[in-house]
Amino acid sequence: MPVSCRDLSLERRGRLVLHEVNCAFSPGELTAVVGPNGAGKSSLLETLAGVLAPAAGRVELDGRDAAVIPAAERARLCAYLPQSESPAWSLDVADLVALGLLPWGRPADRAQRVSAALERVDALHLANRAVTRLSGGELRRVQLARLLVGRAPLLIADEPTAALDIRHQLQLMHTFRRQADAGKTVLLALHDLSLAARFCDRILLLHGGRPIARGAPQDVFTPALIGDVYGVSCEFRWRDGVAEFVPLDLL
Numbered sequence: 747m748p749v750s751c752r753d754l755s756l757e758r759r760g761r762l763v764l765h766e767v768n769c770a771f772s773p774g775e776l777t778a779v780v781g782p783n784g785a786g787k788s789s790l791l792e793t794l795a796g797v798l799a800p801a802a803g804r805v806e807l808d809g810r811d812a813a814v815i816p817a818a819e820r821a822r823l824c825a826y827l828p829q830s831e832s833p834a835w836s837l838d839v840a841d842l843v844a845l846g847l848l849p850w851g852r853p854a855d856r857a858q859r860v861s862a863a864l865e866r867v868d869a870l871h872l873a874n875r876a877v878t879r880l881s882g883g884e885l886r887r888v889q890l891a892r893l894l895v896g897r898a899p900l901l902i903a904d905e906p907t908a909a910l911d912i913r914h915q916l917q918l919m920h921t922f923r924r925q926a927d928a929g930k931t932v933l934l935a936l937h938d939l940s941l942a943a944r945f946c947d948r949i950l951l952l953h954g955g956r957p958i959a960r961g962a963p964q965d966v967f968t969p970a971l972i973g974d975v976y977g978v979s980c981e982f983r984w985r986d987g988v989a990e991f992v993p994l995d996l997l
């Protein structure tokens with residue numbers, strides 16, 4: 747498995763926020779990690795990406811204990827985009843995207859790869875703009891290009907669609923779908939349950955730092971489970987493979 751965790755617990759400021767989580771993610775699968783605010787989605791993704799160290803249990807990358815994999819090698823195995831990130835200094839867009847290739851040195855086709863990644867997120871026209879002079883959604887698309895430019899077999903992105911308009915949300919989800927279809931393992935934290943249901947193979951539903959359900963969208967997205975976890979009544983409508991999640995009211 748490209749990434750898995752065993753009995754994973756995480757503490758933040760002395761409080762357990764993940765409780766003995768066991769999960770594994772397969773190549774070719776696009777998984778959405780969903781759950782209410784504070785459920786532990788970012789904490790899980792950060793721990794799987796090696797940003798946070800578990801209090802107990804372990805993460806395995808490529809079948810090995812992630813804790814002993816050197817950082818440079820880990821960067822070649824896993825590309826990660828955090829929930830939010832502000833540019834610390836004023837790089838040009840193309841240079842920021844090229845940072846995603848650093849784990850592979852300076853490949854000869856660097857410029858073409860950067861252009862292709864920018865094109866995938868509809869941001870090629872921004873290539874020479876300073877990253878400090880972008881709108882919120884433009885900056886997010888550029889950061890997504892940095893995630894997509896490399897060759898890591900595992901992609902982890904935390905709420906990648908949150909700042910994007912509806913066209914760019916759909917375009918991005920198609921891109922992640924294609925990445926998974928090409929054999930990558932893709933893990934996304936998402937709040938948009940319609941996008942998760944439509945594009946993802948698997949859903950991991952977290953609540954209170956614990957996995958509550960894991961499986962195909964039709965199995966996890968039931969009014970009963972969503973009611974228990976989010977405290978809302980809802981309907982899922984499926985039409986020609988497109989899922990529509992309709993929140994009805996508070997329970």
Ligand SMILES: Nc1ncnc2c1ncn2[C@@H]1O[C@H](COP(=O)(O)OP(=O)(O)OP(=O)(O)O)[C@@H](O)[C@H]1O
Pocket residue numbers: 758759763781782783784785786787788789790
């Ligand atoms: N930097 C931090 N220091 C201490 N506790 C934190 C920190 N970040 C998150 N937490 C706590 O960890 C728990 C899980 O938070 P996490 O950010 O993983 O949730 P989430 O599911 O990603 O939420 P959201 O949907 O709001 O982004 C919450 O109880 C939160 O208050």
